[in-house]
Amino acid sequence: MEVKAEVWMSIIHGSRGIIYFVHQFKPRFMEAALLADKEMLEAVTEINARVLSLAPVINCGTERKDIDVATVNGLPVALTALIYEDGLYIFTVNMRGENTDASFSLPGIKAGSKIEVLDENRKITAEKNLIRERFKPWEVHLYMSKL
Numbered sequence: 001m002e003v004k005a006e007v008w009m010s011i012i013h014g015s016r017g018i019i020y021f022v023h024q025f026k027p028r029f030m031e032a033a034l035l036a037d038k039e040m041l042e043a044v045t046e047i048n049a050r051v052l053s054l055a056p057v058i059n060c061g062t063e064r065k066d067i068d069v070a071t072v073n074g075l076p077v078a079l080t081a082l083i084y085e086d087g088l089y090i091f092t093v094n095m096r097g098e099n100t101d102a103s104f105s106l107p108g109i110k111a112g113s114k115i116e117v118l119d120e121n122r123k124i125t126a127e128k129n130l131i132r133e134r135f136k137p138w139e140v141h142l143y144m145s146k147l
Helices: 002-012 038-053 055-060
Strands: 069-071 077-084 087-094 100-105 114-117 122-125 130-135 140-146
Touching (some): 002 038, 002 087, 002 140, 038 055, 069 077, 077 100, 087 100, 087 130, 130 140
Antiparallel strands (some): 069 100, 087 140, 100 130, 114 122, 114 140
16 A cells, blocks of 8 residues: 555655644545545554554664665665664665565675564565565565564
């Protein structure tokens, strides 16, 4: 969903708070339209819960600037990498409405290390300081690896 992508784009680029525009003007005015749309309300509730659970990482984590991303077709995938307590957290989002394959360099991560993909019930394996991932349009992937 594009709302999830927009929230994570904002966080990855430095936001430390999210405000939703909830009004609808047409076909009729509704001051709190987001609350009347069951699908949007569920999505925003889920997004808010995940952001809240990661708030200590987002607000207090130490940024790692040595992680690079490359895509096979040059489409941008944004990321931020933060160290918090005993974990490395990498937040990523496909910035376009097209599929892309990305690879992330992870200096210091050993080949064979398992990296949890949050909210997706899966782990990926690092290959020699590198992870690879497929992104659907506007897709968000959140990773966590123990240090």
